[in-house]
Amino acid sequence: MAPAPSPPALETRDLTIRFGGHVAVDAVNCAFHPGTLTAIVGPNGAGKTTYFNLISGQLRPTDGQVLVRGEDVTGLTAAARTRRGLGRAFQLTNLFPGLTVRENIRLVVQSRRGAGMDLLSRAARRTDLVDEADAVLARMSLAGRRDDLAGALPHGDQRKLEVAMLAALEPDVFMFDEPTAGMSVDEVPTILDLIRRIKETTDKTVLLVEHKMDVVRQLADRIIVLHNGALVADGEPAEVIASPIVQEAYLGGAIEHA
């Protein structure tokens, strides 16, 4: 991997969090550069979601820093980090259940455009926001559901909406946490197409937690492996998958040779 000359889009330095005596994330040093897609793998409970929570500000670290384009954001709230370009989709679907699908997305567009304090216009008449929301919904093939309440959607569509909200945010750093988990086979391509399009047509930074090795192999420029909260491997996909530590620690020898 050729080191990029610009500061990394995102960097964690000695990032650590302890819950009681349990170290969930253990001094993780890692930098993520624009235009790259990094897959984060590791067994359940390895600390992948917790690592995301520390980066996006849902949790405060016991130790270490999070830097966005070189700026230390460790002391900032989740909202402030989002406004600095970090975007996150959650592993456990996390919507506005009593609002319509379209309102869920429009709220995201509205946040990005800084229109939340607009007290004077009618939200439904802000066509700039609504049209953009509709475009996102069309791209995620959710247009037919736009007037349904988010909480009433079938599970697969809720997962899609979760990812669509991240797409609508258009952050500099996309963080996907198992975006295809629990989806039926025919719904998965919509999500993968979105991620592929971000990777191929933009210069954004993408972090992807994903268990399916074929997906990882297809999309990732780089794989990092977390195990018991520590970063145990980091490199090109083929190389990492073949490394003894991954064969043993993560894949448990299930995949013999890449």
Added chain:
Amino acid sequence: MTAPAPAAAPAKGAAMARSSAPRSRLLSAVLVLIFAGLALAPFVFPGSQSLNVAAKICYFIVLAASFDLLLGYTGIVSFAHTMFFGIGGYGAAISLYALAPDWTSLAIGTLAALVVSVLLALLIGLFSLRVRAIFFAMITLAVASAFAILASQLGWLTGGEDGRTFRVPELLRPGTRLMDGTLFGVQINGRLAAYYLVYASMVLLFVTMLRVVNSPFGSVLQAIRENDFRAEAIGYRTVVYRVVINCIAAAMATLAGVLCAVWLRYTGPGTTLSFDIMLDILLIVVIGGMGTLYGAVIGATLFLLAESYLQSLMGAFSAATAGLPVLPQLFHPDRWLLWLGVLFILSVYFFPSGIVGRLRGR
């Protein structure tokens, strides 16, 4: 209330204006009936008692709707709403009493009350809205109790437990004749002018609140109610939004207090600060339907009509059933609060989303 659920299935595109429209023929009809009924009240229901009830419905619509901004739209439980109502009432009262019974004093009193309310709401909000919801509820309870005690202690200013009776600007005084003779058998006097001032202000304030909840800002409030964690995660500083709506709601309650004072020509602890009123507002919003604003209109109308007429209705029923066992005692006018309680429980049980939710067929 046993009307069948309206089969109001709005066209796909119409759902765009989701919360801005009543979204049900039956609901629209009920609302038109209430607003038209209130507009024509002096002529259709003549007599000072019915005019008092109509005026009270008007300022309670403003009071309850502003409470719904917090409870129904943002998911904030506040017990300080009657305090802001009282600040408006006392602001108008003190100014009209101490300065002069004219429009300038009324304007000064209203402005001063608004400043005090918004500053207090800002302070309470900044101090306690960043932490857990239960903490905010406790703080508002404490501040409101302290304020009620303060109001009764500062007798030289507020009139203490007796409150303040004062004169209003000349145009609004009962003795003022605005027209010779009568119109449809009703005298066109200052009382009528006062009623229409209250009514027009109510309509203006209600439309303003509708505007707020249907704005982009208003949808952030609903997002906070639905999932404040996610609202924060997509970039909204939820504390700021909570504090701002707390100030707006306080300002609206204050204006409702001014209307109440102008109508009653009196402000006292019992008419503005009492905890009973806080419970009444809560009941009105829950019965009418939280998070709809229209619920406040229907809730206030039903509640105040029941409060004013249930007793006499029960008296009549009790008399009619005299001689029968149990019934006369059960419907004795003194039991009216019990029956109001029963009605409340039934309505919450059968219409968990309030009357508005029921009329919308949900």
